[in-house]
Structure formats: C-alpha cells, structure tokens
Amino acid sequence: MGYEVVLPAAGSGKRMGAGKNKLFLPLANKPILIHTLEVFEKDPKCTGIYLAVKPEEREYIQNLLNEYGITKVKGLPNGGEERQHSVHACLKVMKDVEIVLVHDAARPFILQSVIDRLVETAYEKGAAIAGVRAKDTMKKVRDGIIVETVERDDLWAIQTPQAFRFELLLHAEDVAEKVGFLGTDEAMLVERLGYEIHIVESSYENIKITTKEDLVFGEAILRNRQLKTSQI
Ligand SMILES: Nc1ccn([C@@H]2O[C@H](COP(=O)(O)OP(=O)(O)OP(=O)(O)O)[C@@H](O)[C@H]2O)c(=O)n1
Numbered sequence: 560m561g562y563e564v565v566l567p568a569a570g571s572g573k574r575m576g577a578g579k580n581k582l583f584l585p586l587a588n589k590p591i592l593i594h595t596l597e598v599f600e601k602d603p604k605c606t607g608i609y610l611a612v613k614p615e616e617r618e619y620i621q622n623l624l625n626e627y628g629i630t631k632v633k634g635l636p637n638g639g640e641e642r643q644h645s646v647h648a649c650l651k652v653m654k655d656v657e658i659v660l661v662h663d664a665a666r667p668f669i670l671q672s673v674i675d676r677l678v679e680t681a682y683e684k685g686a687a688i689a690g691v692r693a694k695d696t697m698k699k700v701r702d703g704i705i706v707e708t709v710e711r712d713d714l715w716a717i718q719t720p721q722a723f724r725f726e727l728l729l730h731a732e733d734v735a736e737k738v739g740f741l742g743t744d745e746a747m748l749v750e751r752l753g754y755e756i757h758i759v760e761s762s763y764e765n766i767k768i769t770t771k772e773d774l775v776f777g778e779a780i781l782r783n784r785q786l787k788t789s790q791i
C-alpha cells in the first residue's frame with residue numbers, strides 16, 4: 560500500500576526565535592528537515608514527497624536535498640501564509656495519488672510502525688491521524704480563571720502524520736478555502752464535513768520541534784535511539 564507525503568516546511572519558526580526557519584537548525588549535526596525527509600526517503604511504500612517551501616529558501620533546500628541524497632521529492636510548491644495554505648498548495652499539484660500523508664517537517668522522530676498503521680487505516684477507513692493519550696490534566700481558562708476541567712480519559716494530544724484518501728482531503732481543503740475556514744490540523748477540515756476519523760496511537764517521542772527546549776529533547780531522543788541501536 561503506497562502513499563505520497565506532504566511536508567509543510569514553509570514556516571517562520573517564530574516560537575523558536577532562531578531568526579530563521581527552525582527546520583535548518585541541526586540535530587546531531589544534521590538539519591531537522593533532513594532527519595524528517597530521510598524517514599520517507601527510506602520507506603519503500605513512500606512513492607513521492609512534496610515540500611511546501613518559502614520561495615527565498617527553495618534553492619537552499621534543493622542544495623540540501625542534493626547534499627543528503629534525497630531523491631523522492633516531486634515538487635517544491637510555494638508555501639502559504641498559514642500551514643493549511645502550504646498543505647493545500649502541495650495537494651493542488653499532486654496527481655494520481657490514492658493515499659496522502661500530511662506530516663509536519665518539524666516532527667523528525669515519527670516511527671515507521673506508526674506510518675504503516677496510518678496508511679493501512681486510511682486505505683480501509685479513509686482517514687487516520689497520529690496521537691498520544693493526554694498525560695496532563697487539561698483545563699479551559701478565561702481571563703486567568705479556570706472555567707472547565709476537560710475529562711482526561713477521552714483526551715488525546717494530536718500529532719502528524721495525518722493520512723487520508725487523497726480526494727477526501729483535497730475536497731476538504733477546497734471547501735475550507737471557499738468558506739474561509741482555518742484549522743490547526745487537516746483533520747479539522749475533514750471532521751467539519753462529517754467524516755469519521757480514526758486515531759492511531761503514536762509515541763511520545765514524536766514531538767514537534769517548536770521552542771528551544773524541544774532541541775534539547777530532540778538531542779536526547781536521538782542519543783537514546785543511537786544507544787538502543789548500539790546495544791542490538
Ligand atoms: N505558513 C506555514 C506555517 C507552518 N508551516 C510548516 O508547518 C509545520 C508545523 O508548523 P509550526 O511548528 O507552527 O512551524 P512554524 O510556523 O515555523 O512555527 P511558529 O508558529 O513558531 O512560527 C512546520 O514544519 C512549518 O514549517 C508551513 O509550511 N507553512
């Protein structure tokens with residue numbers, strides 16, 4: 560069961576505060592973007608990669624792809640103002656795709672086993688997203704006052720990849736664009752049309768590199784994985 564992957568990589572990294580696209584920052588001396596790309600480059604079921612990029616970063620990214628031997632990238636469309644627009648820009652140029660995965664390029668630690676389950680579920684059910692059970696108590700706060708504690712047993716922290724039948728996601732993105740709906744993940748656009756979306760349990764290591772602390776966590780995750788590999 561093959562698939563193609565959309566990697567939105569056109570963000571500004573404001574919360575990281577690095578003064579540049581955080582995807583270019585190194586983890587174990589390799590750009591975050593390359594760590595993520597290598598996951599899909601190595602997966603034989605991945606038949607194509609689309610990267611949404613900032614026009615001014617396209618040449619730099621193309622040089623990185625050449626330097627690290629990334630061969631599956633089929634398109635580098637211009638990203639948009641919001642993450643959703645960047646994803647949509649990729650979907651608009653994709654052809655003959657049955658299953659599409661959308662994955663934050665800022666999540667380099669996704670496990671192959673999770674990708675496999677997402678693809679299988681998307682083929683069977685149409686839509687499946689990665690997540691982990693919430694570990695913290697979550698409360699709604701208004702003007703500094705707790706207004707509601709959300710029942711934790713049913714809460715999941717949602718990640719990417721998010722996998723869909725291609726036509727379903729493209730339709731949901733087209734409708735959202737038409738009505739001006741902006742979501743923080745692809746699933747929201749599909750949920751609002753009434754489709755069922757399945758959850759695939761991922762790992763707590765699948766963090767999104769967002770703030771400086773995540774660079775420390777990321778180095779620790781890599782060291783831990785290298786240690787496990789050396790003990791095999
Ligand atoms: N207009 C945007 C915004 C985000 N992204 C991408 O979407 C992923 C998740 O977004 P996020 O972690 O929020 O990245 P940034 O937008 O760069 O971070 P910030 O919100 O702190 O500026 C990242 O790989 C980012 O490059 C994108 O392609 N286009």
Ligand SMILES: C[C@](O)(CO)[C@H](O)COP(=O)(O)O
Nearest residue numbers: 642663717718719743744767
């Ligand atoms: C899509 C996502 O990674 C799911 O948790 C998250 O919503 C992206 O948020 P961001 O602010 O665009 O990074």
